[in-house]
Amino acid sequence: MSDESFDFDGRPMPFRPGQSVGAALTAAGIRSWRTTRVDGRPRGLFCGIGVCFDCLIVIDGRPNERACLVVAKRGMVVETQEGTGHGALEV
Amino acid sequence: MSDVVVIGAGVVGASCAYYAARAGLSVTVLERDTVGGGTTSRGEGNILVSDKAPGAEMELALVSLRLWRELGEDLGGARFELEEKGGVVVATTTSGLATLHEFSRTQSRRGVDARPVCGEELHDYEPHLARDLPGGVYYPQDMQVQPVLAAASLLAAARSMGARVLTGVEVTGAATGSDGRLTAVHTSQGTEPAGAVVNAAGTWAGAVAELFGCAVPVLPRRGFVLVTEPLPRVVRHKVYSAEYVENVASDQAGLETSAVVEGTQGGTVLIGASRERVAFDPTLSVPVVRRLAAQAVRLFPVLADVRLMRVYRGFRPYCPDHLPVIGADSRVLGLFHACGHEGAGIGLAPATGRILSQLLVGEEPDLDPAPFDPMRFAGVDA
Amino acid sequence: MAPSRSELSYDVVVVGAGPAGLAAATRAMAMGASVALVDAGSAPGGQYWRHPAPNVNGVRPVDVAYLHHHLETYRTLVSRLEPLEEAGTYLREHHVWTVASTDGGFVVHAVDRSGGAERLVEVLGRRLVLAPGAYDRQLPFPGWDLPGVMTAGGAQALLKGHDVSPGRRVVVAGTGPFLLPVAAGLAQAGATVVGVHEAASPSRWLKELRVVGRNLGKLGEGFGYATTLIAKGVPVRTRSTVIAAHGDRALEAVTIARVDGAGNVSPGSEEMVGADTLAVGWGFTPQLELPLALGCRTRPDVDGSPICVVDDMQQSSVPGVYIAGEASGVGGAALAVVEGVIAGAAAAGAPTSDRRLLRQRSTLRAFAGAVQRAHPVPSGWVKRLDDRTVVCRCEEVSYARLRDVVERLAVGDARTAKLVARPGMGWCQGRICGYATACVIADLDGKPRSSTGTAERPVASPITLGALAAQDAESQEAAQDR
Numbered sequence: 015m016s017d018e019s020f021d022f023d024g025r026p027m028p029f030r031p032g033q034s035v036g037a038a039l040t041a042a043g044i045r046s047w048r049t050t051r052v053d054g055r056p057r058g059l060f061c062g063i064g065v066c067f068d069c070l071i072v073i074d075g076r077p078n079e080r081a082c083l084v085v086a087k088r089g090m091v092v093e094t095q096e097g098t099g100h101g102a103l104e105v
Numbered sequence: 106m107s108d109v110v111v112i113g114a115g116v117v118g119a120s121c122a123y124y125a126a127r128a129g130l131s132v133t134v135l136e137r138d139t140v141g142g143g144t145t146s147r148g149e150g151n152i153l154v155s156d157k158a159p160g161a162e163m164e165l166a167l168v169s170l171r172l173w174r175e176l177g178e179d180l181g182g183a184r185f186e187l188e189e190k191g192g193v194v195v196a197t198t199t200s201g202l203a204t205l206h207e208f209s210r211t212q213s214r215r216g217v218d219a220r221p222v223c224g225e226e227l228h229d230y231e232p233h234l235a236r237d238l239p240g241g242v243y244y245p246q247d248m249q250v251q252p253v254l255a256a257a258s259l260l261a262a263a264r265s266m267g268a269r270v271l272t273g274v275e276v277t278g279a280a281t282g283s284d285g286r287l288t289a290v291h292t293s294q295g296t297e298p299a300g301a302v303v304n305a306a307g308t309w310a311g312a313v314a315e316l317f318g319c320a321v322p323v324l325p326r327r328g329f330v331l332v333t334e335p336l337p338r339v340v341r342h343k344v345y346s347a348e349y350v351e352n353v354a355s356d357q358a359g360l361e362t363s364a365v366v367e368g369t370q371g372g373t374v375l376i377g378a379s380r381e382r383v384a385f386d387p388t389l390s391v392p393v394v395r396r397l398a399a400q401a402v403r404l405f406p407v408l409a410d411v412r413l414m415r416v417y418r419g420f421r422p423y424c425p426d427h428l429p430v431i432g433a434d435s436r437v438l439g440l441f442h443a444c445g446h447e448g449a450g451i452g453l454a455p456a457t458g459r460i461l462s463q464l465l466v467g468e469e470p471d472l473d474p475a476p477f478d479p480m481r482f483a484g485v486d487a
Numbered sequence: 488m489a490p491s492r493s494e495l496s497y498d499v500v501v502v503g504a505g506p507a508g509l510a511a512a513t514r515a516m517a518m519g520a521s522v523a524l525v526d527a528g529s530a531p532g533g534q535y536w537r538h539p540a541p542n543v544n545g546v547r548p549v550d551v552a553y554l555h556h557h558l559e560t561y562r563t564l565v566s567r568l569e570p571l572e573e574a575g576t577y578l579r580e581h582h583v584w585t586v587a588s589t590d591g592g593f594v595v596h597a598v599d600r601s602g603g604a605e606r607l608v609e610v611l612g613r614r615l616v617l618a619p620g621a622y623d624r625q626l627p628f629p630g631w632d633l634p635g636v637m638t639a640g641g642a643q644a645l646l647k648g649h650d651v652s653p654g655r656r657v658v659v660a661g662t663g664p665f666l667l668p669v670a671a672g673l674a675q676a677g678a679t680v681v682g683v684h685e686a687a688s689p690s691r692w693l694k695e696l697r698v699v700g701r702n703l704g705k706l707g708e709g710f711g712y713a714t715t716l717i718a719k720g721v722p723v724r725t726r727s728t729v730i731a732a733h734g735d736r737a738l739e740a741v742t743i744a745r746v747d748g749a750g751n752v753s754p755g756s757e758e759m760v761g762a763d764t765l766a767v768g769w770g771f772t773p774q775l776e777l778p779l780a781l782g783c784r785t786r787p788d789v790d791g792s793p794i795c796v797v798d799d800m801q802q803s804s805v806p807g808v809y810i811a812g813e814a815s816g817v818g819g820a821a822l823a824v825v826e827g828v829i830a831g832a833a834a835a836g837a838p839t840s841d842r843r844l845l846r847q848r849s850t851l852r853a854f855a856g857a858v859q860r861a862h863p864v865p866s867g868w869v870k871r872l873d874d875r876t877v878v879c880r881c882e883e884v885s886y887a888r889l890r891d892v893v894e895r896l897a898v899g900d901a902r903t904a905k906l907v908a909r910p911g912m913g914w915c916q917g918r919i920c921g922y923a924t925a926c927v928i929a930d931l932d933g934k935p936r937s938s939t940g941t942a943e944r945p946v947a948s949p950i951t952l953g954a955l956a957a958q959d960a961e962s963q964e965a966a967q968d969r
């Protein structure tokens with residue numbers, strides 16, 4: 015185990031060099047990190063290669079990043095995403 | 106045999122079929138592709154009075170506005186996402202604002218509800234609008250529908266009154282009797298006897314008219330609409346810049362763009378509008394996409410961090426005088442046209458269908474259709 | 488600081504660094520062409536030779552060699568990329584969002600995501616090789632949107648690219664030879680593979696013996712996976728599939744059943760099996776958005792998927808545009824390498840293709856056709872959808888909603904269904920549900936399936952409006968300077 019980690023919802027999440035954010039979460043036993051915008055259903059990795067957009071997540075404040083593609087980096091701030099991920103913009 | 110064969114199942118053809126069926130006529134709709142699959146599916150679904158200058162098109166739009174509300178009550182507006190959201194037109198310069206206010210006064214005199222809005226008030230309407238805009242005009246009558254759902258709903262209602270809707274059937278020619286009156290259309294799937302024929306083929310109406318030996322000068326004017334990722338409601342109204350009205354009425358062949366931004370019930374924000382005369386060239390134009398994005402971000406800076414997900418490309422059916430073609434073609438007995446609505450087909454569809462059905466049964470139309478007479482181009486090269 | 492508008496121009500631009508793209512880029516370079524290689528991945532290899540991203544801190548990424556085949560070919564190809572690396576023309580983590588024709592060539596519009604934020608890049612090429620690859624075809628079934636249900640390719644990507652097992656108790660299901668390496672890899676990585684459920688009957692292969700005879704290497708590969716599975720005690724069942732997934736907030740169990748040739752369940756054969764992960768795939772769907780943006784002509788593959796029409800130089804119907812790998816017919820890595828070499832040579836100006844390569848292409852294509860014939864998508868799945876089954880995952884469009892628009896609005900084709908009910912309108916733009924929606928509508932409407940209008944996607948990768956706006960401002964400034 016390496017000492018590399020990023021912040022996931024306020025707790026340190028270890029990862030190994032080269033792993034994606036989604037892979038690191040999966041390795042830690044976390045299966046879902048967003049809820050859908052209509053029915054609030056949990057979602058996580060599905061296609062794992064950037065095609066399906068099911069694994070959307072908030073990374074460093076940017077919503078709708080694909081957890082399966084973004085390579086984990088030390089100090090990243092990663093958060094679960096609700097719905098569109100843009101709830102703050104609602105008028 | 107049908108009393109009426111409608112060619113085209115876009116929103117205009119659907120509306121013609123609906124009102125003809127309601128008038129008691131037997132109706133067959135022939136569509137070579139799919140319901141609402143042409144220009145109907147490529148726009149925002151606007152029902153606008155805000156962009157209309159006083160004149161024949163505005164009168165048609167005002168009748169349509171009333172009819173869309175009726176349709177909402179009769180068919181269940183929620184089913185096709187009818188939303189009386191209103192429009193906000195914004196000026197980007199103070200001189201532009203003066204011109205816009207002057208324009209809106211001429212509209213008010215014709216019965217359009219147009220309310221000038223100063224710069225600070227803009228944010229009561231649209232909290233995310235850029236802070237440096239001098240003002241605009243609020244048009245509470247502007248509405249929006251989901252256009253393909255609207256066309257499909259009109260056709261479903263027509264079907265319940267006995268109409269037939271055949272997709273994947275292309276009209277290839279016409280048959281006339283010894284008196285020169287239309288008796289049938291030939292199609293890719295056989296002959297369809299018809300008492301009358303309505304050409305509602307949208308951007309392709311010129312080619313359809315040719316099958317009957319007539320010229321109707323409908324030409325394509327290409328437009329792109331950007332579609333964003335799904336969002337909560339960030340834009341309440343249809344919001345567009347004042348230059349849009351000029352571009353709509355312009356005779357320029359080159360590229361013209363103006364910012365048009367609005368939300369949808371599906372969650373996406375739609376961004377238009379570009380106009381180019383490039384025939385039926387379907388290729389995506391990256392410079393146009395960039396320009397539309399830039400103009401949208403200029404009005405709504407929060408959109409900068411929002412992603413583009415899809416681009417619609419469509420071809421508006423325009424006529425040289427920017428007026429639709431509605432009425433009988435005196436060159437072929439039994440032939441009617443309902444086409445050439447340019448970018449306003451969704452908004453103008455009900456009035457078009459209603460007037461046409463009134464002409465078909467020999468009733469006094471709700472509005473004098475003389476300005477839309479198909480014969481107005483006779484003697485002019487198409 | 489690099490300019491955000493790259494005006495650099497190359498003889499050949501290759502899109503995709505999987506087997507086909509790597510082969511094309513290295514062959515074009517060997518012939519003396521100036522080459523740029525644009526790829527979305529963080530390491531070369533594509534899906535087949537997926538490798539962990541190279542590490543920035545000097546620590547070697549984990550070794551995933553045990554999961555790979557034909558690694559020698561991979562290593563040779565990657566070593567030949569060095570000149571591109573040195574010249575800075577191997578563009579990693581560059582997602583191509585569209586391609587366009589321009590005077591005397593093509594522009595590849597890419598988003599550089601290597602730095603986190605987006606940077607738009609234009610790469611100009613006189614000729615273009617598109618090697619976009621493919622992804623697993625998926626079919627909806629009750630519960631398939633539960634976390635823990637994954638594509639077979641996704642499960643393998645976690646292993647190959649990240650050295651992570653997707654779960655502890657895994658069921659592998661679907662159809663096609665690809666299920667075997669996925670299951671073998673999972674077992675080797677330490678997961679308990681509860682079972683492999685292949686829907687097809689092995690007897691279908693009896694009709695393909697002649698083709699198999701010409702491709703004995705493939706047989707050896709399959710044998711290797713089978714040996715691994717036997718050694719690990721993994722049961723492999725044919726004419727068997729997963730018909731439902733169960734769980735509250737994540738997968739807890741699946742229902743397995745025996746199926747006939749059409750994919751219909753043998754009554755009474757249903758069996759519930761505990762699992763935290765299901766890896767499922769039904770063959771592959773080629774990625775066609777870039778060829779379609781350029782107007783390349785397509786034809787149906789053996790299994791009906793649209794694929795690009797190419798000639799003996801791998802040239803598409805658009806002169807100067809070459810297609811290699813799955814986009815010109817799904818056939819696996821060995822075929823992709825052959826096609827890539829042909830395409831790379833042709834794009835670099837070779838007047839004709841090497842006869843030996845064309846013979847190899849023909850043999851491998853024959854095998855690919857046999858795979859598609861022996862592992863069809865069994866149609867019975869449509870009958871197992873219940874009202875609440877989500878067909879479109881992005882827009883959460885249920886089976887009941889699709890039935891409603893067919894019954895109430897007389898919708899009879901997938902495109903109209905999309906326009907009125909939104910399947911395929913979401914983030915993935917129908918990549919996952921396009922095939923299924925077309926099948927569901929055809930089944931409900933009682934007509935043959937029409938797959939028109941589902942593969943065209945004008946924006947191949949989402950980009951922010953802000954990045955586009957910035958590029959607009961730059962191009963206006965550039966115009967003023969001139």
